[in-house]
Amino acid sequence: MGNIINSDLKDRIIISLAQSSFTYKLIRKVGSYYFRKSDSSFLFWLNFYTRQLEIAYQQKKPVVWASIFTPSELLYALDLIPLYPEMISASVASLNLADYFIETAESNFYSPDLCSFYRVASGMSLKNCLPRPDMVISTSLLCDGSVKFFQNVSRYYGCDYYLIDPPYERNQGSRKYLVNELKKLVQWVSKRTNEQFSSIKLRKALELANQSTLLIKKINQIREKVPAPLSGWNALAYQLYMYFASLGSRDGLNFYELLAREVKNNAIQDKGVVERECIRILWLHQLRPYYPNIIWQIMLDYKAVIAFEEINQVFWLEYDLTQPFSGLADKILANPGAGSLSRRISSIENLIKKYKIDGVIHFNQRGCRQSCGGASMIKDYLKAKGIPMFILDGDGIDKRNYSEGQTRTRLEAFFEILSQNR
Numbered sequence: 187m188g189n190i191i192n193s194d195l196k197d198r199i200i201i202s203l204a205q206s207s208f209t210y211k212l213i214r215k216v217g218s219y220y221f222r223k224s225d226s227s228f229l230f231w232l233n234f235y236t237r238q239l240e241i242a243y244q245q246k247k248p249v250v251w252a253s254i255f256t257p258s259e260l261l262y263a264l265d266l267i268p269l270y271p272e273m274i275s276a277s278v279a280s281l282n283l284a285d286y287f288i289e290t291a292e293s294n295f296y297s298p299d300l301c302s303f304y305r306v307a308s309g310m311s312l313k314n315c316l317p318r319p320d321m322v323i324s325t326s327l328l329c330d331g332s333v334k335f336f337q338n339v340s341r342y343y344g345c346d347y348y349l350i351d352p353p354y355e356r357n358q359g360s361r362k363y364l365v366n367e368l369k370k371l372v373q374w375v376s377k378r379t380n381e382q383f384s385s386i387k388l389r390k391a392l393e394l395a396n397q398s399t400l401l402i403k404k405i406n407q408i409r410e411k412v413p414a415p416l417s418g419w420n421a422l423a424y425q426l427y428m429y430f431a432s433l434g435s436r437d438g439l440n441f442y443e444l445l446a447r448e449v450k451n452n453a454i455q456d457k458g459v460v461e462r463e464c465i466r467i468l469w470l471h472q473l474r475p476y477y478p479n480i481i482w483q484i485m486l487d488y489k490a491v492i493a494f495e496e497i498n499q500v501f502w503l504e505y506d507l508t509q510p511f512s513g514l515a516d517k518i519l520a521n522p523g524a525g526s527l528s529r530r531i532s533s534i535e536n537l538i539k540k541y542k543i544d545g546v547i548h549f550n551q552r553g554c555r556q557s558c559g560g561a562s563m564i565k566d567y568l569k570a571k572g573i574p575m576f577i578l579d580g581d582g583i584d585k586r587n588y589s590e591g592q593t594r595t596r597l598e599a600f601f602e603i604l605s606q607n608r
């Protein structure tokens with residue numbers, strides 16, 4: 187009985203905190219003070235993230251839930267407040283709250299085989315701990331799970347769902363098809379918001395995205411330097427959030443200006459992420475574990491650094507503002523993770539050379555078919571070229587799929603090999 191009352195009370199506290207826009211204001215204020223010695227780019231992200239949730243709860247504009255591969259520049263052009271449930275799940279895990287929502291999802295028949303990012307987001311929906319979407323837009327790009335998850339979300343909240351379903355091949359036919367789909371999407375949104383589509387706003391958003399992209403390219407170029415001037419561990423966390431959620435907004439541009447300055451300063455001062463850097467790692471997959479774990483510590487022990495992550499590359503061209511939909515379609519089709527595995531492999535090879543990589547770590551997120559499906563083939567390919575690769579099985583969010591002992595033994599063995607190779 188006591189347990190039921192406790193869990194009821196816990197539910198009520200968590201739900202009322204999550205639903206109050208005041209909570210996000212408070213997190214912003216307390217966070218800014220608590221993390222006052224952190225990088226300005228981190229504080230900027232904290233401000234951006236909490237403000238987005240706060241505004242979404244205030245419902246001043248229509249809220250759209252979108253998958254991470256849906257171009258945010260288009261959503262900003264349409265005057266929507268985009269929320270990315272996968273990214274929110276990661277931040278919930280870093281606050282050590284993921285178990286609660288995973289338990290909620292699984293006790294409502296969501297399979298443990300479903301990617302944990304979607305289990306947490308589903309649990310949050312079931313507990314009403316996320317701002318209600320007015321519409322849902324996702325793409326089937328890379329992530330198989332996203333189609334079903336977002337379809338389910340739209341049914342749960344009783345709102346409409348638009349799926350951008352890019353073709354497998356990258357050619358003129360695919361481009362034409364996708365341009366058409368994106369134009370239809372714009373009409374679809376206009377109908378639901380009763381707002382006329384503005385090509386001026388679209389051009390503005392793409393212009394901002396172009397400026398941010400230029401800065402990301404500059405940052406990536408500086409990151410070629412040894413010692414690594416930027417922590418890949420951070421690049422897979424708050425910086426990744428901005429990469430997916432901020433392009434096309436003024437905030438995005440401001441963020442990348444700050445980050446570029448920080449990276450440049452580190453490079454000028456020869457300030458590396460680790461002292462006497464010995465091992466440079468390329469990290470494959472767009473995520474890492476977000477709960478407390480020992481991976482980063484082991485890297486520090488071996489003077490290893492994530493020099494770059496495949497997800498943070500700029501693979502798309504600058505938008506031609508006279509042909510905005512073609513540019514957006516090209517961005518979707520150009521993703522190196524889409525289509526044949528040979529595309530991903532050639533982009534990995536390119537990164538290995540560019541970032542003077544000693545070894546590759548592929549994080550195998552449980553339940554993620556898109557990335558893990560090709561991991562062994564990539565490993566075989568790289569082995570033939572003499573590049574060591576380690577497949578690190580785990581879970582970005584669900585701690586039950588993480589074993590500290592096993593992770594330590596296997597990672598240390600990998601770093602021993604890399605140390606001997608040098």
Ligand code: SF4
Pocket residue numbers: 272301302303304328329330331332473551553554555556557
């Ligand atoms: S980890 Fe894989 S399955 Fe999970 S949301 Fe990302 S792409 Fe989709």
